[in-house]
């Protein structure tokens with residue numbers, strides 16, 4: 001039953017991610033007079049859902065996650081323009097992430113555990129939006145990163161208070177210092193070439209979430225391994241040298257998911273492999 005609820009919730013929020021990313025990008029593209037007129041139409045809270053091509057308003061049967069896309073064979077009902085497979089993919093991935101997180105949730109289901117899980121689902125939705133945005137336009141927009149920072153900070157504070165463990169908050173700040181501090185240093189040294197300002201801000205969110213220096217190192221380790229695995233084939237084919245900036249954000253976020261869900265096990269394994277041998 002809970003799984004079913006999580007799947008439906010994930011599909012709907014995945015659908016929200018698609019709309020959010022598209023609207024933020026459309027809003028940022030527009031300037032001046034046109035922007036004012038379009039602002040309401042594109043508002044996330046007020047605007048009605050529409051086709052990205054013909055801007056026809058969508059009805060109930062066009063808005064069912066995945067099902068509508070399949071039913072319409074990936075085409076808009078009104079202008080027959082094809083709709084990217086990104087839409088159903090993001091919906092399915094969000095639902096899958098919800099179920100995955102539930103299955104491997106490391107905390108017990110106390111009030112605090114349930115609170116943390118709810119916060120985590122919000123973070124997952126934010127991460128999905130950031131990943132899509134970063135993959136498409138190589139930017140981690142402030143308007144998604146800043147709210148996530150607030151959510152992560154409130155989470156760290158609430159966990160610290162409810163578990164009567166002030167060290168949790170200290171650890172969260174240490175995590176921030178490690179990740180955001182390192183990214184900021186790289187950002188300064190490379191003049192923003194190797195890493196973007198968005199990655200520095202994302203470092204704050206991730207530091208607050210994973211807490212502590214060991215987990216911060218784990219995030220870096222996992223993200224680097226994933227980044228290398230993806231970048232190496234390109235490097236070998238010499239299509240792009242290492243100079244090309246890779247969108248690092250998605251790797252950091254995937255790594256964060258692993259560390260939040262499997263942090264304790266990973267830390268054990270990591271220390272045994274690299275520090276105590």
Ligand SMILES: [Zn+2]
Pocket residue numbers: 051052053054055056076077078079080081
């Ligand atoms: Zn259309």
